Structure formats: C-alpha cells, structure tokens
Amino acid sequence: MPIWLLGSGFYNAQLSGMLGLPFSFAGHFAPGNMMEAIKLYRDYFRPSQFLEEPYVLLAVQVVAADEKQEAQRLATLMYQKFLLLTRGQPAALL
The missing domain is CATH 4.10.910 (30s ribosomal protein s13; domain 2)
Incomplete structure (x- = not known):
C-alpha cells in the first residue's frame, strides 16, 4: 500500500509527483490553490512502483x-x- 502525501499548497504536490505517489489535496484549507496544485502534481508526476499514472484525492468542505x-x-x-x-x-x- 503506497504512502499518500497530503498538502494544501504546492510543495507536497510537486514532491508527490516526483516520487510517483498518490496526492491528497486539502481543499478545505486552501481551495484557491487546488487547481494549480493538481496541475503541478500532474506535471511533476513520474511513474513509480506504486503508480503508473497520477492519482488525486480531494478533501473538500461540505x-x-x-x-x-x-x-x-x-x-x-x-x-x-x-x-x-x-x-x-x-x-x-x-
């Protein structure tokens, strides 16, 4: 089972992508950063033993x-x- 990186900014999005890990975005903390963080994650994503393609989970407030x-x-x-x-x-x- 892979480790997930959680972030509400850009650093963890980039790191998660570079490591080929799934990324969970804390949209309830920083909804304004969501789209750019996801784009960075996808741009930096490199396949790994855990994932062949990017995988994002969004936490949002409802x-x-x-x-x-x-x-x-x-x-x-x-x-x-x-x-x-x-x-x-x-x-x-x-």
Missing part, C-alpha cells in the same frame, strides 16, 4: 441541512470559527 437557510447558517458559523482561529482566537460557536 455543509448539508434539510433547509437551505439552515445550511447557510451552519456554513456561516464555520466561516466565523475559522476566521477566529486564524486570528489566534479559537472559540466554540454553536
């Missing part, structure tokens, strides 16, 4: 609820929590 308004409320809470965390002010939001 919010679901029975009603659209509730899904929007839940999403807003997650955005607020993430913003506080990036400012060094972790908080529980319900």
Whole structure:
C-alpha cells in the first residue's frame, strides 16, 4: 500500500509527483490553490512502483441541512470559527 502525501499548497504536490505517489489535496484549507496544485502534481508526476499514472484525492468542505437557510447558517458559523482561529482566537460557536 503506497504512502499518500497530503498538502494544501504546492510543495507536497510537486514532491508527490516526483516520487510517483498518490496526492491528497486539502481543499478545505486552501481551495484557491487546488487547481494549480493538481496541475503541478500532474506535471511533476513520474511513474513509480506504486503508480503508473497520477492519482488525486480531494478533501473538500461540505455543509448539508434539510433547509437551505439552515445550511447557510451552519456554513456561516464555520466561516466565523475559522476566521477566529486564524486570528489566534479559537472559540466554540454553536
């Protein structure tokens, strides 16, 4: 079973490709980097004992609820929590 490299930027995408490993992109951390990271991974990919061709897994954030308004409320809470965390002010939001 091969090792997967996880990344939300470009370094692990390139390294994973050069080593011929599968790449898992943390889209929930850096969705703006997703397409470029995948392109870099594919550009740098070299076949290995693990893979003959590139293999990508995307981790993305999904919010679901029975009603659209509730899904929007839940999403807003997650955005607020993430913003506080990036400012060094972790908080529980319900």
